[in-house]
C-alpha cells in the first residue's frame with residue numbers, strides 16, 4: 509500500500525502545490541486514524557493525561573455552569589476531540605458529587621477517528637455515551653461543550669508577504685521530499701494592524717476553527733449554554749510561523765513523513781472569539797490562573813495527603829506541570845463562549 513507521503517507526492521506532481529491546510533488535513537487525519545498517540549509510549553501528553561485533577565476540576569466547572577443555567581432536567585454534555593476519553597471519565601467521576609447533574613447529562617463525544625472512538629468506548633464503558641462526527645449533529649437543548657487540544661489540530665492556512673503582497677504558502681515537491689513554495693496572491697482575513705508587517709512575515713488563519721466557533725456561537729445564541737475551549741495559543745491575532753510537528757515527544761520536521769507525527773499550530777483565540785459572535789466570549793485566561801481559580805491547589809494537597817511520599821511528590825509534580833508559567837500554565841489558555849445573557853462562568857473574571 510502507498511504511504512501518505514507517496515500519495516501526496518503523486519497528487520502534487522499531477523496537480524501542482526497544495527495549501528498548507530490541505531497538507532495538514534491529510535496528515536492529521538491519517539495520524540489520528542492509525543494510533544493512540546498519548547503518553548510516554550506515544551508522541552505527546554495532554555493535560556488530562558498529566559493528571560486526574562484536570563478533568564475533575566472541569567467536571568466541577570460543568571456542574572457550576574449547569575447551575576447557572578437553572579439546573580435544567582436535560583443538558584447535552586459534549587466533548588469535542590476526546591482523545592482516550594480520560595477527561596470525560598474524570599469529569600463524570602467528579603461531577604458525581606451532584607447526582608442530579610449526572611442524571612440530566614446527555615453525554616455526546618464528537619470524534620472523527622474510529623481508532624480513538626474505540627478507546628473512548630473502553631474508557632467510558634458503563635456510561636451511557638453517544639458519538640457523533642460534528643457539532644451540528646448534537647441534539648437541541650441546553651448545552652455544555654468541552655474541547656481540550658482540539659482546535660490546535662485543525663488545519664491552518666499560511667500566508668507570506670512578498671513585495672508588499674500576501675501570497676498563500678503552499679507545499680510543493682523538492683526531490684524526494686516536500687518543501688514550502690509561494691502560491692497565488694491572497695487576502696488573509698486578519699486585522700489590518702496584523703497585516704501591516706514587513707516583507708517576509710508569515711500569518712496564519714484556521715478556517716475550520718473559525719467555522720466551528722461560529723457554529724457554537726450561533727447555537728449558544730439560540731439555546732442556553734457554555735463552551736470551554738482550552739488549547740495552546742495566543743490571546744491576540746499576530747504574525748509568525750507556529751506550525752509544528754512532534755513525534756516521540758520531540759520536534760519533528762513539519763513536512764517529513766506526513767501522518768507519522770502530530771502536526772499542530774497555535775490557536776488564535778481572538779479569531780475564535782470574533783467568529784463566535786453573537787455568543788459572548790470570556791477570556792482567554794491562562795490555564796494556570798483558570799485551574800487555580802477552580803481550586804486545583806486545594807485538590808492537589810488533599811490528594812497528596814491521602815497518599816504516601818511518592819504519591820505526594822507525583823501530585824505536586826503534576827500540579828506544577830499544569831499551572832507553572834514555564835510548563836503549561838501560560839502557553840495554554842482557556843476561552844469560554846456563552847449565551848449572551850449569562851454572567852462570567854467560573855474561572856473567568858467579569
Ligand SMILES: C[S@@+](CC[C@H](N)C(=O)[O-])C[C@H]1O[C@@H](n2cnc3c(N)ncnc32)[C@H](O)[C@@H]1O
Pocket residue numbers: 540554555556557588589590591592595618619620621624641655656657658661662
Ligand atoms: C490532541 S488530541 C486531544 C485529546 C483530548 N482532548 C485530550 O486532551 O487528551 C485531539 C483529538 O481531537 C480529535 N480530532 C482531530 N480532528 C478532529 C475533528 N475535526 N473533529 C473532531 N475530533 C477531531 C482527535 O482524534 C483526538 O481525539
